[in-house]
Amino acid sequence: MGPIAFAKEYWRILLLVTFLGVALVALFIPGGIVADDTLAAENESVDDNPTNIEYGLGLDGGTRVSAPPVGMTVDHLDIEHDEQQQVATALYTYDYENADLEVRDATVRFHENDNRFSAEIFSDEVTPAEFAAALESADVGLEVDEDDVEQGVTQQTRDEIIQTIELRINEAGLDGGSAYQEATLGGQYYIVTEVPGMSPEELRELLSDRGDVRIDAYHPDEDGEQTNETVLLGEEIADSGVASYDDERGQHYVPITVDNTEGEDGNSPASEYQGAMNDLGFTGEGQGRCHIQDREAGEFDFDPDDPQWCLLTIVDGEVIDAHSMGAGLAENMRTGTWENDPTFRMIVPTQQDAHHLAVNLQSGALTAPLDFDREQTFTLQPALADQFKLYSLLIGGLAVMTVCGMIFLRYRDPRVAAPMFLTAMAEVVILLGFAAAIRMPLDLSHVAGFIAVVGTGVDDLVIIADEVMDEGDVNSRRVFESRFRKAFWIIGAAAATTIIALSPLAVLSLGDLRGFAIITILGVLVGVLITRPAYGDILQRLLTDK
Incomplete structure (x- = not known):
């Protein structure tokens, strides 16, 4: 045969x-x-x-944490596509009584499947009445009542949260972990995260950080007074490496590459960052002039009378490091060649900070925070x-x-x-x-x-x-x-x-x-x-x- x-x-x-x-x-x-x-x-x-x-x-043992996303939603907004950004801007610039929102705390989404708009706010400090009033303040003819506001976030936001959590689990090297959503009988959704071999405190810390990374420039303004200005956002970083250590300089850092793709205005985030460094003096008189951080004590001394040029690494609104512009990087930015290969190091004090920063950069920020006041935890x-x-x-x-x-x-x-x-x-x-x-x-x-x-x-x-x-x-x-x-x-x-x-x-x-x-x-x-x-x-x- x-x-x-x-x-x-x-x-x-x-x-x-x-x-x-x-x-x-x-x-x-x-x-x-x-x-x-x-x-x-x-x-x-x-x-x-x-x-x-x-x-x-x-x-294998480990922890399961279930918590609902923080947020409110108004569905079926009667607006046009060119009014979408105007409404979103009104949401985070509205004068709330107990809240000071940032851009990431509010959004307006268009759902292509059923051709509708919905608005979301990711803050527990905003009341439904204020949310409705903020929408009406956009001056696009919206009539929104407090009864139109629903607790919770949209399915798209939940999907983004789950994807970010899964990326964090993978980047942290936690094998066997998973994230998914579960619905309650009352129609509320919980984000469930399971990670074997991790304590409740460790998992809660992984989930509680929003993961928002940015770089602020701390520099003298035109009047000689120290001021802060955001010069680079986490979403403008195209690629990031792993937590590393420079033996020669004794620095913990994460290598990053800034996005150099041109936008509608013809500029890329890399060129804008390079321009900001040149305009604010970081590549000139401010090069190498930053000494606000006591690395041994982990403290910062922001003295308004002491002119300094510091690049602040900020995670979830907390300054975790401050350093000056290096001579080689400053030279490349002065000559305008840096944007062709827009890479540099985000320096942090410890290896743990470097690892934490790398995970946040790789996974991105959580679209909405989780409400741990209503969490359900199981551990074995x-x-x-x-x-x-x-x-x-x-x-x-x-x-x-x-x-x-x-x-x-x-x-x-x-x-x-x-x-x-x-x-x-x-x-x-x-x-x-x-x-x-x-x-x-x-x-x-x-x-x-x-x-x-x-x-x-x-x-x-x-x-x-x-x-x-x-x-x-x-x-x-x-x-x-x-x-x-x-x-x-x-x-x-x-x-x-x-x-x-x-x-x-x-x-x-x-x-x-x-x-x-x-x-x-x-x-x-x-x-x-x-x-x-x-x-x-x-x-x-x-x-x-x-």
Whole structure:
């Protein structure tokens, strides 16, 4: 038999072997199917986890924090596209009684799907009445009442928050973490963040920072008085590196590249930053003149009578470092060549500050802050999670042994029982390989799904075996195929019913039930498309005459 004929004859078995091989690579080869140096290094350093499987909170310990975004929304604004920015400006320039808003604290969005505008304010210091009044102050003919204001933020804002949190988790090197939203019965949305191996205080600190980064110029004005002026915003930074240290200068820093893409006015953020440095004197008389920071004490002395030119690194409104313009950078800006390669270092006092700054630059700022006064926190100690991991392994092994015993008691024929058991185990390995390949953190709910997959999988294989052996031994391939097709229709209908029944659980945000549903549905699909047909081929080769 040639290779092509062999492949045609045994293609179902070859398909099963192929998927099984790919799953084993994803499970045990460092880096998995797609090379991942970080994951490979972790597997080399973690002796008790020889696989690429990641674990969630229930099996690894960690923290889950749920908190709603801070904000209010007015939907279906009756404005035109050219009035959008005018309304947004009115929102953050309005004279609120207890709030002093910045540009990032308010926005007006256009929703293309249903051709509507909505306005949002991300502050808990603004009242609904003030929000409505701020919209009317835009002078575009809006009539907004306090009753039109809804608590919460739009879906687009929630999506942006989740994306930013996921980037922060990844940039911080926190494997197995995830962020998603959950809806309450009252229609309120919570942003849920899960990170294994992290304490509640650490996770809350990661989430509580808005992540707004900017550089301010502290310099003398025309009257000789010290003043602050923002010269570079975080969104104008095109790329940033990792936290680094300069041994020669003894500086912790993050290398950044400023965006040099020209805007509608013909200027780029890089050229505007270069121009500001030249105009404000940082590349001339102010070069090297900054001594307001006591690095040992971590204090700043902003003396209005002492002329200085300092570049302030500010994160969430807090000055974390102040430094002067370097001679080489100043020369490049004076000659106008810096904007062609707009890179420099953002200097900070400590390695921790550098890492924190790098994470914020890579992930960006949270669109809206989270309300930790209404947070819900769940934490599990790693020692207890290790016990759950052990118990899950024991329960899984007990389920396998029980199924194996019942199979042999039922058939007492190794030609039927052995392939059935091996096929069922192959299905579990394929699912584990899939989880390792996509780096899905396995939790207790997933373990329950695996046990359900073993049970339903063997149940389908029993249907196949019983159907083809219903009237005694089968010697004819034609008879076998006829009976197998009949059995396959039965298990196919059962699989469709299972998928339909569990689909709502897999789609809706129902916590641990979602993980159970996803694994069970994947197991059913793998079984119907790969393992059940392969078992039928194996059974046919063993029971029929060739």
